[in-house]
Amino acid sequence: MQYVVTQPLQVLNLTGNFDITVNLDGGGVKGQAEALRLGIARALVMHNAEYKPALKAEGFMTRDPREVERKKPGQPKARKRFQFSKR
Numbered sequence: 001m002q003y004v005v006t007q008p009l010q011v012l013n014l015t016g017n018f019d020i021t022v023n024l025d026g027g028g029v030k031g032q033a034e035a036l037r038l039g040i041a042r043a044l045v046m047h048n049a050e051y052k053p054a055l056k057a058e059g060f061m062t063r064d065p066r067e068v069e070r071k072k073p074g075q076p077k078a079r080k081r082f083q084f085s086k087r
Contacts, residue, residue, distance in 0.1 A: 001033040004030075042061070
């Protein structure tokens with residue numbers, strides 16, 4: 001996951017130029033790593049707007065649009081059903 005986090009810096013050849021310290025909360029390890037990658041990419045664009053085309057071409061400026069499906073009434077989870085009993 002460290003590779004995923006440092007991808008924006010590697011694309012721009014800025015690996016040793018920034019010292020990054022982050023506290024993450026919620027989600028899984030992969031989701032946190034990809035969220036941090038997006039945050040680093042956005043911070044680099046705020047630092048220098050010329051970095052945006054290179055980061056956008058690699059797909060680092062796009063948020064993952066997937067969200068958790070809501071729980072439905074009469075079911076234990078979103079898609080899971082209660083166990084069926086014939087008798």
